[in-house]
Amino acid sequence: MLLFKGELTEDLINSILHAIELKLTDSDANLKIRKKVFNILVECLQNLYHHTEMNSDQEQQSKEVPSGMVIVANDDDGYSIMTGNFITNDSVSSLKTKLEYINKLDREDLKKMYQNVLNNGEMTLKGGGSLGLIEIARKSGKKLEYGFAPIDNMNNFFSLNVKVNH
Template sequence: MIKNDIYELYQTMERENILLSFKGVVTSELLSSVLSIMESKMDYMDESPKMKKKVFNVLVECLQNLYHHIDSNEEQDRSFTRIEVKSALFMIAKKDDHFVIRTGNYIDKASAIDLEERLDMINGMDKDELKKYYQEVLSNGTLSDKGTAGLGMIDIARKSGNKLEYQFLPINDVNSFFCLNIKID
């Protein structure tokens, strides 16, 4: 039966034109490898240099977000294995005239509430407001406990030129699964 399952997965990936997908623990070594693979793939695609740069830049931000922000707390550790909490999913697909990057990862519900507010605020801004907000956050100079300035989602929205589609799927009393869909055109 496994042959059938893997073939169905293959057909789905072909139908959806998935260029690259990954499920597992995100490490710095993985980031380097994925970026190298995508850089090679993009070199062979008949896309404008501008589009290649946009896709690559958004991908870098997405992977850095997964790497820096997949975290766990004690309650998450009790409800999942350590591997599950640190695990993420991402895929890059080429559609007719655009690319899509999708990511998914576990997040505790308190963090999900904060992130949802932030995403709604970002999605409510136009191009000029995003640029201004980016500059404000950058000049503020405050770093989170993870050593980031909170520019990732702002940068993704700016570079993709589109609203960020997202969803939080409740998993249990403590956790949600965060799904992010980014269209780049």
């Protein structure tokens, strides 16, 4: 349905969301599924926008460039929202721990965790803490598929595949 790769700006995010919304409205998917896919895409793009970070030898410090790739696909089983972005080595272990933890929880526990993070969790300046990933898992109803691929000695490519069944 959609493939995007490159630097992300707010305008581009708006265009991507608009394009997907039109395609979803034209599809046979029911309202519940359409809203899930749209909501998950909103959170995934937000993650790419706020959490892409790369270390480079030249600058000796991490540089944030909102960029990455996103694919929205539809097959017989349902929808896939796939994203990929660069992150620094230091962020890998905490992100991995979060994802492993979220994947162990059932629906009811995810709900409790969401309420707990919403009510007590630290809000980062960027606006979300780990609420985004919990929300993605809740809306999807499936386990999150993810991978980390080392790029060089400082950076990783993080990929996430979120599924929504028909």
